[in-house]
Amino acid sequence: MFFQILAILIALGLLMFLAYRGYPVIILAPIMALLAVLLSGGHLLPTYTEIFMTNAGNYVKNFFPIFLLGAIFGKIMEMNGAAASIAHSIVGKMGSKHAILSVVLACALLTYGGVSLFVVAFAVYPFAAAIFKEADIPKRLIPGTIALGAFTFTMDALPGTPQIQNIIPTNYFGTDAYAAPLVGIIGSVIVFSMGMLWLERARRKAARASEGYGTGHKNEPEINPEAKLPKFWLAVLPLILVIISNFLFSRSGIAASHWYNPEMLKKVFLIADPATVVSSWSLIAALSLGILTALLLNFRQVSVKLTTTLTIAASGALLAIFNTASEVGFGNVIKTLPGFTAIQHHVLNASSNPLLSEAVSVNVLSGITGSASGGLSIALEIMSKSYLHAAHTLGISPELLHRIASMASGGMDTLPHNGAVITLLAITGLTHRQSYKDIFAITVIKTATVFLIAGVSSFFF
Template sequence: MGVFGLVIALLALILMALRGVNIIVAGLISTLIVLITNDIDIATGLNEYFAFGKLGAFTFFGRFFLLFVAGAIFGALMSHSGAASSIAHTLAEKLGAHRSLWIIALACAVLTYGGVSAFVVLFSVNALGQQLIQRAGIPKHLMVGAVALGAGTFTLTAMPGTPSLNNVLAAAALETDLYAAPVIGFVGSLVMLGLGMWYLESQRKRLALSGGGHGGELVQQDDEVPHDDRLPHWLPSSLPLIVVLGLIALPTVLGKFVDPQSGSLIASAVTYAKQQPIFWPVICLVVGWFAIILLLPKARQSVVAVIGEGANNAVMPVLNTAIVIGFGSVVSQTESFQWFVDTMLSLDMSPLLSLLSSVSVIAGITGSSSGGLQIFLQTMGQSYLELGIPADVLHRLAAMASGGLDSLPHCGGVIAFLTIMGSNHKESYKEIFIVSVLIPIIAALIGIAMAGAFYL
């Protein structure tokens, strides 16, 4: 009955998400199904396991709230100042409209790698992207795929140094830094970007030649993108991103040259940064706020209101993520989940393949890469360390594995992307599935092969 209840709860969560039911409502209903079918006291399940347990929704909310707020305010300032649009528009000017899919994917990647929320990036890039694909005769569903690739794959899970929640979660749980296993992460990023763009571009060319684009031949019109004098220059627009990423990397770089036992101010700062894997990115993002305000005049207009808007924008993303994690927390308390854990750890397979399977399944159940990763690290992470996987390798592989099955149709991020871009599952989910599910799994398998060859 317990396993049956988990399956019913998951199907209910997927169906409600597909029908546009609020994720908070869907998460609570699915949680109740798990509690009832697994004979868990409802009061205990909701008040302890769901809300305030070790993996509870509001435990997570409290721990990561400042990171979400800092990132959302940074994103609001980048958007309000015109910096995000400037970066995207400059890429369009330099590359040409016929490379619209590259422009959209790279603009999203640059901004998310710099710490800007994927949803802020989407709003910043969406208008320009719509103009570009109209000029180049590219169908909207390919644009959706490019956004998913740039904003929701390698900069979320694989790229070394990214201040994404997934990277921070792994660093906090395993006491590593955001640049853990950089070679695996960098290769995984290249695989995701390379295969993703190969697929999207091949579809673009196929549609153009078959008449799905402009017509029977691959002919581009209005390729030149005019300069927009209303936007700030790309260089000061890019500097805040560089500042944030540079500060995040600084402790790792300095740590190679500074003796932590020396007692110097620099050594103390490096030690503090390494001991604060969640709060250090918050500090870096706050410094990024000031960089935007100092470098971009428009950012100084209504700055208090923009900061307030950014803070408000942080609440729903962190709450939605917390609800999904709360659902997963209840699942993790069931005997069925414990059976899953024991089975995965006892299977006669490579620990690395077992790791990939475990993270992928949990992320798929929760419909959240960060939720699945959080639950895996808290319930199974130590067991995989004891199997001999180095902490930095576990960090990178678990983060990469979390970014595959999480993007099934019930994923809240997928639904939000489609809604904002005026599309739906029928029109665009095929592209999302290939670039956000299939290709990340391939990249994770390549990462596992590298880990087996060079680290174990």
């Protein structure tokens, strides 16, 4: 059994190392999966076509509409000037005295409104650089500030967030995007407060050392002061519409659960439990409304480059989902190997409480793959039934399982090989050596918060 476990660890280790070195996960994942199969004495081609590809395909089938619509929505919000308007308004209103807070809030609003993390980084960075320079705050703190606003509490903790990390658990637990709202809000407050304390402490320390914004930086943005941006109240309209409509389509008299006859869905489309797809339907409808509103906001400006915009958005969505689908395929191959039984036993027994066990497994797999959505999908695909059974025995709500899993995915996923971290540093023209310390601090805060909430919750069961 030792060699069976070693085969899995070698494959996982190589996947993480090579991804950190910049090799594409979409190619690495199947190769590493088949390496684990080979070392375990399994059958290569049947495993690849019937396990890897089948599960990767199922992931694409379940989540591609959300990836695609989210990418289109974010790109149109960028093209029509709405994202820049929101960032500019918040940063401008709060001023240089509250530079860090203003950037965090701008990122949070955009992310919670459904704009993709990558678009948020592109949209906010120019204004963050300008106000940090005005306040003479080191540029090296910008990535950590953007990470706090976009990669943490609005990504997976706040109830109703349309980011994919909050939607994936709905397919496994029959919940919706608003699962365990109180727990999500408490977690958000803790992460936001502790993150701000860390960043402000770093700012004060730099000020005492007379470290200013710095000189000779790469990728310094240029803001066109004559650019015509939509008014703030118009710019936030698509975001508000996505948030409100997603709630109405999830938990109201016009919820997606009432749109079709359950018996028809079961008989014709083989959907045994509509609750597993209602959250996806709700978000698809909400994002579609958001896209139409964003188009109408400044149609003349967007229409000039609409074909290019849609092509870029579609390409980004395809790459993102196939990277994640490859990681899901990898995980499903690993779970069929003999060595995984022993690993699963240790993970499930990390704690007698399914909340803590779930937090461990999702955090570990998200950290290894460098992907919150990838690690979350792998963990739930493999162990969600076990967690549901244990939770039912202890009287734990599936909604709490959902929220802990979602928040745990955004914990250790932001290790150095994470794609979002690498992209953020590239956008800002900074290096891991300059700025990763603060991103890692935010990562530790988020991870600690998940285990704190899971641990406190366990006392009630």
